[in-house]
Amino acid sequence: MSQNRPDLGTPASYTFPRPERTTVGGGTVVAVHVPGQYLVSVRLVHPYGGAVEPLDAMGVGALTSEVLEDGPDGNSSLAPALERHGAEWVSRINWDGFITGVDVPVGRLGEAVRLFADAVRRPALDHDDIVRRRDQLLERFWLEAATSSTLAMRSLGAQLFTGRYATPLAGGPVRLADIAPETVASYHADTLASTAGTLVVVGDLSGVDPVELGKTVFGDTVPAPARVIDTPAPPPGELPRVLIVDRPGSVQSALVIAHRAPSRSQVDLPRAEGVGEVLGGMFTSRLNMELRERLGYTYGAGARFDLRRDSGVFFMSAQVEADTTAHSITSSLEQVARLREGGVTAEELSAVRDSNTVGLPVAYSTARSMAGALVDMVVHDLPDDHVDTVRAGYERLTKEDLDSAAVEYLHPEEAVVVVVGDAGRLLSPLTDTGVGPVEVRTPDELWA
CATH class of the missing domain: 3.30.830.10 (Metalloenzyme, LuxS/M16 peptidase-like)
Structure with a gap:
């Protein structure tokens, strides 16, 4: 017996959940309680994207993002430590922000966040780890640039901008190769280690105290400075x-x-x-x-x-x-x-x-x-x-x-x-x- 397919109704208008914002020490916790979401996503946002990197250390943010994965004990120790809690590490940088975080089952949230805080604030920053990560980034840069579409996109910045945007986010091969381990340590001390940032927490937060998570992550850090916005200049040359x-x-x-x-x-x-x-x-x-x-x-x-x-x-x-x-x-x-x-x-x-x-x-x-x-x-x-x-x-x-x-x-x-x-x-x-x-x-x- 055949049945007619029902007519589609008008889609309901979607409403995004309103987050709760709480000031904790030098930072802010932004939390969304989603009942039934037992895999909690935690993200720490710092205003240290590639756009504000010093021109003599372009790519230091991308390199630091990689080095954090070596953990407080160095030598790629973070991933296996998080795996014991069923957690997955997140670290990335874009032009406007430095984002770190973990995705973790809510039942192991406290332990994973403590380990996460140590990884962000107190990484080992071992000299050999930094050199190894830098060499891997350099190799990856040229491997990715072997793809014509990637090379075209990375060539674009210098055609549209002067200053930081003229060089790829990872620093370009020449700039990246010049970054010393001491530069990474100094950059980390001035940014991730000392400033609070904003902590985003999303998941089923029944029985979870976002303020306590904020205290664990922020510690005695200070508020992050406001970013000065300046429109970058274009390079000389005829258009188009x-x-x-x-x-x-x-x-x-x-x-x-x-x-x-x-x-x-x-x-x-x-x-x-x-x-x-x-x-x-x-x-x-x-x-x-x-x-x-x-x-x-x-x-x-x-x-x-x-x-x-x-x-x-x-x-x-x-x-x-x-x-x-x-x-x-x-x-x-x-x-x-x-x-x-x-x-x-x-x-x-x-x-x-x-x-x-x-x-x-x-x-x-x-x-x-x-x-x-x-x-x-x-x-x-x-x-x-x-x-x-x-x-x-x-x-x-x-x-x-x-x-x-x-x-x-x-x-x-x-x-x-x-x-x-x-x-x-x-x-x-x-x-x-x-x-x-x-x-x-x-x-x-x-x-x-």
């Missing part, structure tokens, strides 16, 4: 322009078309990210439909914003067959022009709304994902209702909102184009596009 990073013999090209964007606090997030999704954030986006489905040049093309506290970047990216590189670039720029001139369709508007609202209960179904959202709020000084505000912004998004965003946030006339591929094969056709002056460099010349 093209950089070829030469990879002789390559049969494919990795290309990135990018320009500077406002900082996160300066954009209307649903409008900006919504128009980015129309252009390259969904399978049905215009870049994917053009470069993949119609032209058959690539397996996928995308676009998105990278929004930081003091600046931002908008970029489009794809990997294409070498002989289609020039047309891929001009076709991508044509898609931007059409979006700016003609606006979005009703179908595109609906897809943007649905993709950023309907799936929120699943997106925030774990303690880890909710902790990630709270970390984002802490790093960018966002209000506790940020997720709900953005969701509501998507729900009321109009065609006019996205049409105006395309004009406000997309600026192909200010773009730089980075192509990793065979310069001997690409120089003439890329020059013929008329996009802008073309420069050729080798990977070794990028961070000399």
Whole structure:
């Protein structure tokens, strides 16, 4: 006997749980109680992202993040110590924050947090461990740069910024190699060891005292200083322009078309990210439909914003067959022009709304994902209702909102184009596009 599939109802509007904020010593605890989430996510957020590193020690944050995993006893001792409590270590740095943490069963939360606090505040910082980690980071840098798309993205910073953003987050091979163990120890003492930060705790907190967790983690540390926000300057040079990073013999090209964007606090997030999704954030986006489905040049093309506290970047990216590189670039720029001139369709508007609202209960179904959202709020000084505000912004998004965003946030006339591929094969056709002056460099010349 056949049955008809029931009709879908209207999705309920999602509401993100309100965190409880408590000042503990020099820091703040941000806690969310989620009944039934017995794997608790703990994150400690410090305002020491790569953007505020000294220019003579670029990459020291990334190296310190790696070294912390050697633990209070050194020699990679932290992971096995945490495993005895069923806990998993987290440590990462981005441009705007230094994030450490653990995911741990609630029944072992106290023991794991005490070990976590020791690992962050009192790591061994053994000389040989630091040198070993530095060498591993250097090796990983070049291994990852062997992937053309990674190399293209890492080449982008110096085309858009002067100062810290011109060098990759990990410091680049030359800068990273110069960091001495003493520099790491000094950096750690001035940042993670002495300042409190913000502790995020998410999970089933029945019977858990977040204040006691804060006391364990913060100890006698002092409040972290406020970060001074200065908009980084652009490098000299004509815009738009093209950089070829030469990879002789390559049969494919990795290309990135990018320009500077406002900082996160300066954009209307649903409008900006919504128009980015129309252009390259969904399978049905215009870049994917053009470069993949119609032209058959690539397996996928995308676009998105990278929004930081003091600046931002908008970029489009794809990997294409070498002989289609020039047309891929001009076709991508044509898609931007059409979006700016003609606006979005009703179908595109609906897809943007649905993709950023309907799936929120699943997106925030774990303690880890909710902790990630709270970390984002802490790093960018966002209000506790940020997720709900953005969701509501998507729900009321109009065609006019996205049409105006395309004009406000997309600026192909200010773009730089980075192509990793065979310069001997690409120089003439890329020059013929008329996009802008073309420069050729080798990977070794990028961070000399």
